[in-house]
Amino acid sequence: MFGIETADEGEIRLHGRKINPRSTTEAVRLGLAYVPESRQTQGLVLTQSITRNLSLSVLNRLTNKLRLIVRKKERQLAESFISKLDIRPALADMQAGQLSGGNQQKVVIGKWLASSPKVLIIDEPTNGIDIGAKTEIHKLLRQLAESGMAIIMISSELPEILSACDRILVMRRGRMVGEFVNDGVTQVDIMNKALLGAPVSSLPEGGASA
Amino acid sequence: MKWLNTKEGGIFLILIALSAVLAVRSPVFLTMENMIDMLKTNVVLAMMAIGMTLVIVIGGIDVSVGAMTALVSVLIGKWMVAFGYDLSVVLLMSVAGGAVLGAINGWLISKIRVHAIVVTLGTLSIYSGIAMYVTGGIWINNLPQAFIDFGRQNLFGIPMSGGTLAIPIQVLFLVLVAAATGYMLKHLRIGRMIYAVGGNPLSAERAGIRQDRVQLFVYTYMGFLSGLAAFVHTSIYRQVDPSAFTGFELQVIAAVVLGGANILGGSGSVTGTLLGVALLAVISNGLTLTHVPSFWHKVIIGLFIVTAVSFDIIQRKRRERRLAKIDVLQ
Amino acid sequence: MRFSLYEKVLLAVFLGLFGLFALTAPNFLSETNLKSMMVQMPELGLISLGMMVVILTSGIDLSITYISSLSGIAVAWGLVQGWPVPLAIAAGACTALLCGLFNGFFIARIGVSPIVLTLGSMLLFEGLALRVTKGGSISGFPESYYVIGGSSVGPIPLPMLFFIAAAIVTSVLLNRTVWGRSAYMLGSNPTAALYSGIPVRRVLIYVYLFSALMALIAAVIMTSRYNSGKVDYGSSYLLLSVAAVVLGGTSVRGGSGTVKGTVIGVCIFQILSSALNLYGLSPHIVNVMMGGILIVVLVANYLSEHIKHALHDIGRVLTGKASASS
Numbered sequence: 001m002f003g004i005e006t007a008d009e010g011e012i013r014l015h016g017r018k019i020n021p022r023s024t025t026e027a028v029r030l031g032l033a034y035v036p037e038s039r040q041t042q043g044l045v046l047t048q049s050i051t052r053n054l055s056l057s058v059l060n061r062l063t064n065k066l067r068l069i070v071r072k073k074e075r076q077l078a079e080s081f082i083s084k085l086d087i088r089p090a091l092a093d094m095q096a097g098q099l100s101g102g103n104q105q106k107v108v109i110g111k112w113l114a115s116s117p118k119v120l121i122i123d124e125p126t127n128g129i130d131i132g133a134k135t136e137i138h139k140l141l142r143q144l145a146e147s148g149m150a151i152i153m154i155s156s157e158l159p160e161i162l163s164a165c166d167r168i169l170v171m172r173r174g175r176m177v178g179e180f181v182n183d184g185v186t187q188v189d190i191m192n193k194a195l196l197g198a199p200v201s202s203l204p205e206g207g208a209s210a
Numbered sequence: 211m212k213w214l215n216t217k218e219g220g221i222f223l224i225l226i227a228l229s230a231v232l233a234v235r236s237p238v239f240l241t242m243e244n245m246i247d248m249l250k251t252n253v254v255l256a257m258m259a260i261g262m263t264l265v266i267v268i269g270g271i272d273v274s275v276g277a278m279t280a281l282v283s284v285l286i287g288k289w290m291v292a293f294g295y296d297l298s299v300v301l302l303m304s305v306a307g308g309a310v311l312g313a314i315n316g317w318l319i320s321k322i323r324v325h326a327i328v329v330t331l332g333t334l335s336i337y338s339g340i341a342m343y344v345t346g347g348i349w350i351n352n353l354p355q356a357f358i359d360f361g362r363q364n365l366f367g368i369p370m371s372g373g374t375l376a377i378p379i380q381v382l383f384l385v386l387v388a389a390a391t392g393y394m395l396k397h398l399r400i401g402r403m404i405y406a407v408g409g410n411p412l413s414a415e416r417a418g419i420r421q422d423r424v425q426l427f428v429y430t431y432m433g434f435l436s437g438l439a440a441f442v443h444t445s446i447y448r449q450v451d452p453s454a455f456t457g458f459e460l461q462v463i464a465a466v467v468l469g470g471a472n473i474l475g476g477s478g479s480v481t482g483t484l485l486g487v488a489l490l491a492v493i494s495n496g497l498t499l500t501h502v503p504s505f506w507h508k509v510i511i512g513l514f515i516v517t518a519v520s521f522d523i524i525q526r527k528r529r530e531r532r533l534a535k536i537d538v539l540q
Numbered sequence: 541m542r543f544s545l546y547e548k549v550l551l552a553v554f555l556g557l558f559g560l561f562a563l564t565a566p567n568f569l570s571e572t573n574l575k576s577m578m579v580q581m582p583e584l585g586l587i588s589l590g591m592m593v594v595i596l597t598s599g600i601d602l603s604i605t606y607i608s609s610l611s612g613i614a615v616a617w618g619l620v621q622g623w624p625v626p627l628a629i630a631a632g633a634c635t636a637l638l639c640g641l642f643n644g645f646f647i648a649r650i651g652v653s654p655i656v657l658t659l660g661s662m663l664l665f666e667g668l669a670l671r672v673t674k675g676g677s678i679s680g681f682p683e684s685y686y687v688i689g690g691s692s693v694g695p696i697p698l699p700m701l702f703f704i705a706a707a708i709v710t711s712v713l714l715n716r717t718v719w720g721r722s723a724y725m726l727g728s729n730p731t732a733a734l735y736s737g738i739p740v741r742r743v744l745i746y747v748y749l750f751s752a753l754m755a756l757i758a759a760v761i762m763t764s765r766y767n768s769g770k771v772d773y774g775s776s777y778l779l780l781s782v783a784a785v786v787l788g789g790t791s792v793r794g795g796s797g798t799v800k801g802t803v804i805g806v807c808i809f810q811i812l813s814s815a816l817n818l819y820g821l822s823p824h825i826v827n828v829m830m831g832g833i834l835i836v837v838l839v840a841n842y843l844s845e846h847i848k849h850a851l852h853d854i855g856r857v858l859t860g861k862a863s864a865s866s
Contacts, residue, residue, distance in 0.1 A: 004734070004735070005531075023739065023741075024735060024737045024738075025739040027737065028736075028737035041729070041731060042732055043732060045725050045728045045729045045732050045795075046728075046729070047728050047729075047795055048724070048725065048728060048795075052725070056732075056736040056737075057736045059718040059721055059722070060718055063718065067717060067718070068712070069716050069718065069721065111736065318835065318839075321842075322838055322839055322841075322842040324792070324838045324842065325792035325793065327655075327782070327792060328782065328783075328792055328834070328838065329835065331783060331831075332783070332831040332832070332835040332838070333831060333835070334779065335827045335831025335832075335834070336827075336828050336831035336832055338827065339824045339825060339826075339827035339828030339829075340824075340828055342824040342827070343822055343824035343825055343828065347824075460602075460662070463656075464660075467656050467659075473655060474653065505667060505674065505675070506667065506671065507667065508663045508664070508667030508670060509663075509667030510667070511663055512660045512661060512663030512664030512667055513664055515659065515663065516652075516657060516661060519652050519653075519656050519657065519660065523652050
């Protein structure tokens with residue numbers, strides 16, 4: 001979906017229109033965002049500052065007429081997200097590698113929020129994060145969903161899925177094996193489908209609607 | 211049949227194909243004389259490439275090998291001129307000298323944590339500078355006759371229709387080196403450790419393998435083989451030219467890479483490297499025999515390297531995609 | 541301009557060496573020597589700038605010196621055909637850009653490792669250059685061409701001005717453009733850069749085009765200075781440029797490095813090479829010393845990191861701030 005690999009089969013529709021991102025750059029342009037599973041190796045450039053990580057996906061929007069990056073704009077962007085997401089310590093020039101797991105994740109999310117995406121794909125959002133930051137992130141995701149952003153969460157933590165998601169798709173080995181609306185579903189139901197469900201041939205209408 | 215599917219098998223097929231084309235284009239190619247000549251010219255490259263294989267497998271690189279060989283050959287050249295020839299002494303000096311130079315590389319690389327290419331760039335300047343300074347750039351010519359005779363020796367001497375099948379003694383050295391190194395990589399613990407460090411340094415570290423010790427060993431071994439190569443080279447050419455190995459490291463690296471080793475480390479073999487050397491040898495020989503003007507040689511070899519590594523990478527990427535698919539489709 | 545601690549030390553080393561040489565090396569401060577240094581340095585400097593940008597992306601361009609000689613030969617050829625100087629230089633530029641595109645294509649699109657690819661392309665470009673010159677040199681340039689290498693603005697030779705301009709432009713490109721920033725991020729963590737939407741392929745291709753362009757400018761200076769085009773002009777700069785770039789603080793692993801550092805590194809190697817020659821030392825000993833100095837610098841760098849960490853830890857313990865988590 002994000003243009004990292006090309007699709008083998010099937011189609012992707014965004015707001016009804018077919019899309020086929022062939023690169024991550026195109027995906028971002030289409031309004032997609034991806035918070036990867038491993039924030040340290042895939043989501044952040046640990047040796048660079050919080051500011052530079054936050055601006056990484058929107059560098060094109062921070063330039064002036066001469067196509068040069070305007071430091072002030074970058075600074076403002078960084079500071080606004082640091083405060084909005086309550087990133088601690090609130091030091092814009094601190095190396096991303098020195099932050100705690102929860103704060104690192106906030107930086108990655110912040111990077112994507114800066115691009116005002118229509119769809120946010122987030123993979124294992126609270127992996128290795130302490131309880132306090134976990135709740136913060138879940139609250140944030142809920143706020144974003146309510147403001148109209150479509151959020152696709154990939155997770156293997158059943159409690160997290162049940163507490164955060166409106167719809168649940170269960171997949172096994174690349175095929176969809178179950179679908180639930182989160183209305184009284186239990187962990188057992190999900191696990192049943194995960195282990196025993198028969199593959200469904202296609203995704204029902206509705207997809208990931210915003 | 212299964213072997214042909216491996217990387218080495220593929221390279222072997224290319225080698226056969228090239229040789230076949232060459233045999234057709236030039237009647238001289240398949241003669242005993244030409245074959246032995248090719249062997250002799252490339253023994254040194256092969257020996258050093260074997261050493262370089264280990265270096266590349268652990269994910270490192272050594273661009274000082276040409277300089278190490280030059281310095282050791284200057285060392286033994288001067289020694290022999292001054293003190294005469296004694297096989298065991300000179301041989302020992304060569305490998306010990308080379309090993310010391312290699313150990314310096316290995317020690318620096320493992321201790322100061324700077325990338326191997328930079329360190330060996332520095333030692334390259336130092337070693338070649340010393341070699342050139344000590345000789346003043348002048349060749350050493352008056353080597354003792356006993357040494358020259360040693361170098362001329364041949365094993366076997368079977369007369370055949372195309373000429374006498376006489377394998378130069380230097381080839382014996384190569385065979386021993388290849389066999390010993392191959393055995394070490396496949397069957398000795400150090401071999402496993404080398405592949406482990408190259409494949410995944412972090413896991414290797416966690417498994418208790420001391421990366422710095424492995425590095426020290428590998429670069430020392432490279433130096434050891436460079437020293438031996440110096441001995442062999444001098445015995446073939448009967449003189450010492452301190453600038454003979456300038457730029458040689460690139461050929462050595464090319465041979466290893468053409469032999470299928472991954473420059474990032476983790477894979478490579480003695481067989482593959484030998485095939486890589488053979489490929490380079492056949493191409494060079496072929497270009498000469500078919501009278502291709504010498505300036506085209508570099509162009510063709512350069513293009514060959516680019517094409518070969520491109521195919522390799524494309525294949526690797528395809529293999530990775532296929533693996534990912536299999537995981538999903540089951 | 542902000543200088544990092546390392547750069548300040550480097551600058552101090554440069555000034556110290558300069559002072560040392562001014563006092564002890566015969567004729568170091570003479571007009572001939574100063575001029576000669578200011579004319580030689582830009583060649584190494586431009587190649588180093590090109591190399592630095594490539595190394596930033598954790599790559600390397602072994603073919604850069606042969607891109608330089610090949611494009612220089614293209615310029616020379618054009619001049620000998622009677623083309624006007626700008627046209628000949630344009631021919632050189634096209635050659636250089638084609639070479640850069642070649643490198644960029646295989647490294648960025650196909651994904652070949654830079655060290656291996658540029659090993660092959662280095663042979664290729666050298667071979668092509670040999671093919672054109674047949675090993676000899678091309679000479680017979682119009683008078684107007686000598687202006688480039690020979691003239692000066694006041695006391696400063698033109699090549700030096702070219703270099704200063706190139707350094708400034710490179711600095712701006714790296715620090716202020718999206719491309720430059722992308723190059724840094726790419727070098728530190730290519731996966732994260734890709735996953736953030738950075739057009740990695742495009743950035744890399746431009747990187748190799750940039751290094752080819754630097755090679756071209758160096759070639760123009762060299763051919764003008766030597767009044768001819770030959771295959772081995774500049775081939776010794778390969779090792780020196782990597783050394784200068786590393787000395788200047790750029791990490792071979794990519795992701796860090798500055799133009800300032802590289803420039804100071806180049807200056808240090810230049811005055812070293814000039815002074816050692818003036819001392820009458822054999823060029824071979826000069827080589828040994830250059831290699832030795834590079835190693836000494838690397839060791840010193842390592843030790844200083846160690847000392848810094850050790851002091852840091854001591855400081856933590858002393859002030860009681862040593863805690864399990866941070």
